[in-house]
Amino acid sequence: MQVWVDYNGTEKQIKISLAPISEGKPNIPLMSYMRDLSPILNEAMYVGFSSSTGSILTSHYVLGWSFKMNGNAQELSQLPKLPRIGADKIYKLLTIGLPVIFVSIVLVLFLIGVNYAIRKKKKFAELLEDWELEYGPQRFKYKELYIATKGFREKELLGKGGFGKVYRGILPTSKIEIAVKRISHDSRQGMKEFVAEIVSNGRLRHRNLVPLLGYCRRKGELLLVYEHMPNGSLDKYLYGQPAITLDWSQRFRVIKGVASGLLYLHEEWDQVVVHRDVKASNVLLDGEWNGRLGDFGLARLYDHGGDPQTTHIAGTLGYLAPEHTRSGRATTSTDVFAFGVYLLEVACGRRPIEAQGSDVSILVDWVFSCWNRGNILVATDRKLGTEFIAEEMELVLKLGLLCSHTEPTARPRMRQVVQYLEGDHTLLPELSLGASATGLAFSHKEGFDDFANGGGYTESLYVPEATLLSGGR
Incomplete structure (x- = not known):
C-alpha cells in the first residue's frame, strides 16, 4: 500500500x-x-x-x-x-513444530484417558471390607446396578419415602427385573451388624415375602436389591381415587398372605425376624396380585427364646406400638400391633392418621368407636360398596382392633392370627377384647403423640369385658 x-x-x-x-x-x-x-x-x-x-x-x-x-x-x-x-518458519515447523505438536497431542489424550479412567473408577467406587468377602454372590457391584437402572434416572423411579428412593432395573447379564432401594447410612458404627442382618434376611424364602437378592455398599450409601413386583405397592390401590380398586376377595387374600409371611418371620425361620415396618406401602403385589411383605431395611434378628435388644425407635408414625416408643424394644408383638393397623387400612381404605381440618383422625380409634356403637361394618371402605362378605369383613376389623391392643400381652401371636383368618377356631374358640374387669384401654395417641411431639398427652378409651370376635368367622 x-x-x-x-x-x-x-x-x-x-x-x-x-x-x-x-x-x-x-x-x-x-x-x-x-x-x-x-x-x-x-x-x-x-x-x-x-x-x-x-x-x-x-x-x-x-x-x-x-x-x-x-x-x-x-x-x-x-x-x-x-x-x-516464513521460509525458515515453515522449515522449523516441519522439523520441530510438528513432532512437538504430535507428542503434545498424544500426551494430552493420554492425560484425558487417565483422568477419565480415574473418574470412572471413582464414580463406581465401592466400600469392600474383609468381613464382606464371605457374603460372596449376595453383594452386587455398583456398576452393575448403575447400568441396570440406567444411571438411576428419574424415569426408572418407582417410589420414594423417608428411607430412600426405589428404582426399577434389569440386570444386564441375567435380565432379571429388580427393584433397587438406595438408603443413606451415615453411621459407620454398627454397619457390619446391619449388613449381616440384611444378608441374613436375603436367605428368607417364603411365597409372601419379597425376595431380597442382595446389597451393595458405596460411600455413605447402602443399596438393597429386591425382586421387582410388577403391580407395585398395596397402598396405591387403597387411598383416594385409585385407577384400580381391589375387590374384597383380592384384599382378603392379600391380608392372609401377609399374615402367613409374618408368621414365617416370627416363628418358622431359623431366627426370629422382627420386621419393624409392617404397613400397606411395604406390601407389594406380584403379577398374580398376591401380597408380599417387603422392605427389610429396618428388620432385626434374634435367636428363638432370646431377648431382643433395645435399639433406637424405628418405623412409621401411625404403626408404632406404644411400648416401642417408650422403650425402643422391637418385638414380634410390636409387629403384631403394626399388622393390626394394616388390617384396618385394607378393610377401611384409610390411612392410620389423617388430618381433618384442625383435628387429627386416628384410624384405630375411629374403628373402635364404630364397634363400640354396635355397627363395626360402618367402617368398611365405601369403594367396596356391598360387594364383600360381611363375616370376613367383621373378622378383619375386630382382629385389627385386637392386634392393635395397647397392652402387648393382650395381642394374639401371628400363628393365632393366621388360624383365625383361615377359619380355624378349634384351638381358639373365642377371642375376647379384655381379660379383666377393666377391659382394654386404647391409648393410641400415646404412641403417636409421644413420638411426634415428645409430650405426654393420651386419650384412653375403656371397654368393658366383652367378646370381640363373637360371631366372626
Missing part, C-alpha cells in the same frame, strides 16, 4: 490518501482534517514511522518514502522487493 500525507499551511488542512502500490494518488482523500500545525512545527524536526498489530501477529515494512516542503513529494519507483516471510 502507499500513503500520501499532505498539509496546506495556508488553508490549515491535512489530507491523507491511501491506494494500492500499483495505482496512482486518488483524487479524493481518505481523510481530511482542519488543524493549524504552526504551534507544533519547529525549525528542526524529525519524521518517522510507527505501526501496530491487531489480534494476529504481523510484520510491517517501509519500502520507501519521500518528503517535500512547499510542493508535491516525489513519486516512488524502483521499490525493493518484500522480504521472504
Whole structure:
C-alpha cells in the first residue's frame, strides 16, 4: 500500500490518501482534517514511522518514502522487493513444530484417558471390607446396578419415602427385573451388624415375602436389591381415587398372605425376624396380585427364646406400638400391633392418621368407636360398596382392633392370627377384647403423640369385658 500525507499551511488542512502500490494518488482523500500545525512545527524536526498489530501477529515494512516542503513529494519507483516471510518458519515447523505438536497431542489424550479412567473408577467406587468377602454372590457391584437402572434416572423411579428412593432395573447379564432401594447410612458404627442382618434376611424364602437378592455398599450409601413386583405397592390401590380398586376377595387374600409371611418371620425361620415396618406401602403385589411383605431395611434378628435388644425407635408414625416408643424394644408383638393397623387400612381404605381440618383422625380409634356403637361394618371402605362378605369383613376389623391392643400381652401371636383368618377356631374358640374387669384401654395417641411431639398427652378409651370376635368367622 502507499500513503500520501499532505498539509496546506495556508488553508490549515491535512489530507491523507491511501491506494494500492500499483495505482496512482486518488483524487479524493481518505481523510481530511482542519488543524493549524504552526504551534507544533519547529525549525528542526524529525519524521518517522510507527505501526501496530491487531489480534494476529504481523510484520510491517517501509519500502520507501519521500518528503517535500512547499510542493508535491516525489513519486516512488524502483521499490525493493518484500522480504521472504516464513521460509525458515515453515522449515522449523516441519522439523520441530510438528513432532512437538504430535507428542503434545498424544500426551494430552493420554492425560484425558487417565483422568477419565480415574473418574470412572471413582464414580463406581465401592466400600469392600474383609468381613464382606464371605457374603460372596449376595453383594452386587455398583456398576452393575448403575447400568441396570440406567444411571438411576428419574424415569426408572418407582417410589420414594423417608428411607430412600426405589428404582426399577434389569440386570444386564441375567435380565432379571429388580427393584433397587438406595438408603443413606451415615453411621459407620454398627454397619457390619446391619449388613449381616440384611444378608441374613436375603436367605428368607417364603411365597409372601419379597425376595431380597442382595446389597451393595458405596460411600455413605447402602443399596438393597429386591425382586421387582410388577403391580407395585398395596397402598396405591387403597387411598383416594385409585385407577384400580381391589375387590374384597383380592384384599382378603392379600391380608392372609401377609399374615402367613409374618408368621414365617416370627416363628418358622431359623431366627426370629422382627420386621419393624409392617404397613400397606411395604406390601407389594406380584403379577398374580398376591401380597408380599417387603422392605427389610429396618428388620432385626434374634435367636428363638432370646431377648431382643433395645435399639433406637424405628418405623412409621401411625404403626408404632406404644411400648416401642417408650422403650425402643422391637418385638414380634410390636409387629403384631403394626399388622393390626394394616388390617384396618385394607378393610377401611384409610390411612392410620389423617388430618381433618384442625383435628387429627386416628384410624384405630375411629374403628373402635364404630364397634363400640354396635355397627363395626360402618367402617368398611365405601369403594367396596356391598360387594364383600360381611363375616370376613367383621373378622378383619375386630382382629385389627385386637392386634392393635395397647397392652402387648393382650395381642394374639401371628400363628393365632393366621388360624383365625383361615377359619380355624378349634384351638381358639373365642377371642375376647379384655381379660379383666377393666377391659382394654386404647391409648393410641400415646404412641403417636409421644413420638411426634415428645409430650405426654393420651386419650384412653375403656371397654368393658366383652367378646370381640363373637360371631366372626
